[in-house]
Amino acid sequence: MAERVYLDWNATAPLRPEARAAVLAALDLVGNPSSVHGEGRAARRIIEQARIAVATLVGAQPAGVIFTSGGTEANALALTPSIEVGGDKTRCDRLLISAIEHPSVRSAGRFPAEAVEEIAVTPAGVVDLPALEQRLGALSATGLRRPLVSLMHANNETGVVQPIAAAAALVHAAGGIMHVDMVQSSGRIPCDIKALGADLATLSAHKLGGPKGVGAVVLGADVHIGDVLIRGGGQERGQRAGTENVAGIAGFGAAVQAAASARVDEAAHMAVLRDRLETGLKAISPDAMVFGAGAERLCNTTLFAVPDVKAETALIALDLDGIAVSSGSACSSGKVTPSHVLAAMGVEPGLARGAIRVSLGPATTENEIGAFLKAWTKLAKGLSKGRTRGLAA
Numbered sequence: 001m002a003e004r005v006y007l008d009w010n011a012t013a014p015l016r017p018e019a020r021a022a023v024l025a026a027l028d029l030v031g032n033p034s035s036v037h038g039e040g041r042a043a044r045r046i047i048e049q050a051r052i053a054v055a056t057l058v059g060a061q062p063a064g065v066i067f068t069s070g071g072t073e074a075n076a077l078a079l080t081p082s083i084e085v086g087g088d089k090t091r092c093d094r095l096l097i098s099a100i101e102h103p104s105v106r107s108a109g110r111f112p113a114e115a116v117e118e119i120a121v122t123p124a125g126v127v128d129l130p131a132l133e134q135r136l137g138a139l140s141a142t143g144l145r146r147p148l149v150s151l152m153h154a155n156n157e158t159g160v161v162q163p164i165a166a167a168a169a170l171v172h173a174a175g176g177i178m179h180v181d182m183v184q185s186s187g188r189i190p191c192d193i194k195a196l197g198a199d200l201a202t203l204s205a206h207k208l209g210g211p212k213g214v215g216a217v218v219l220g221a222d223v224h225i226g227d228v229l230i231r232g233g234g235q236e237r238g239q240r241a242g243t244e245n246v247a248g249i250a251g252f253g254a255a256v257q258a259a260a261s262a263r264v265d266e267a268a269h270m271a272v273l274r275d276r277l278e279t280g281l282k283a284i285s286p287d288a289m290v291f292g293a294g295a296e297r298l299c300n301t302t303l304f305a306v307p308d309v310k311a312e313t314a315l316i317a318l319d320l321d322g323i324a325v326s327s328g329s330a331c332s333s334g335k336v337t338p339s340h341v342l343a344a345m346g347v348e349p350g351l352a353r354g355a356i357r358v359s360l361g362p363a364t365t366e367n368e369i370g371a372f373l374k375a376w377t378k379l380a381k382g383l384s385k386g387r388t389r390g391l392a393a
Contacts, residue, residue, distance in 0.1 A: 050253025079109025
């Protein structure tokens with residue numbers, strides 16, 4: 001059987017060798033990291049080393065890193081009306097999110113539904129900054145005290161990078177707080193929270209080559225979450241109760257260090273392959289639409305559709321040919337569902353239903369891109385014959 005080709009890195013990245021080694025080493029540690037004896041201190045040391053690595057990646061202080069069970073929990077913890085900045089305990093009375101946010105942000109954390117608003121995006125998939133500025137001004141005029149604005153740094157479906165620093169400037173001018181979902185961007189592009197103007201950010205280990213089931217909230221200087229999500233012991237400086245996942249956190253820290261040290265070279269490698277993929281795709285299917293192509297994108301992500309090609313048909317055919325891709329977000333319980341991202345971008349529903357996401361990684365090869373293009377050529381020829389015979393795709 002031919003070796004399979006994995007091109008779904010935005011869903012989850014294969015475990016980096018450094019992360020695997022760190023996880024295995026941590027599994028041999030017996031101590032509870034909250035215990036004061038030698039075994040406990042050894043486990044605690046692993047956690048604190050990983051905390052430093054995550055903090056360094058995003059330009060924060062280690063004390064601001066709170067480990068969680070993943071990006072979804074991290075977003076749920078971060079999205080609360082009770083965020084204190086510089087000792088100011090004024091509650092956030094409105095949550096503004098873009099129309100392309102991840103489902104874990106669209107669920108609004110602990111904000112009531114009536115306190116949540118969506119900000120539109122442009123047809124290129126970029127948050128509409130004038131619309132954000134206008135809404136912030138309108139909310140201020142009504143006497144609302146403090147908005148929390150949550151924007152993803154890079155979209156998980158299109159790869160479009162958002163103008164976070166410009167948005168943060170608008171938010172802070174309105175007296176608001178800025179949360180940034182860095183799940184897709186961390187390890188791929190610079191993610192310094194001070195440069196971006198983020199008050200708090202969220203990350204997930206398995207998107208950058210760490211183990212599944214571990215993530216983090218990163219707090220900026222003088223930022224504190226007043227209403228924690230999980231109560232119990234005093235772990236994670238009282239911000240998240242429960243015995244820490246030592247092995248997972250160890251792998252997270254190792255993956256972060258590996259991704260940070262190789263980021264520039266890995267990005268250059270993926271950019272070349274993505275361009276080859278899109279050039280080849282257009283040569284095979286000239287009517288293919290690459291979504292977000294006119295905006296800045298992650299170097300590894302291509303979301304495209306071809307008229308009259310259904311995503312279900314393409315995914316099955318590609319999978320049978322040994323190619324693993326997706327129809328967009330991987331967070332829909334394995335279902336091929338319409339993309340709210342493409343709907344927000346104004347993409348015609350029929351075209352949106354055919355969207356295929358190809359996402360690359362640092363280990364992706366020229367041969368794997370060639371294998372995808374070969375499989376797509378086979379698929380396109382089959383669909384063309386079907387149209388000739390009057391069959392639906």
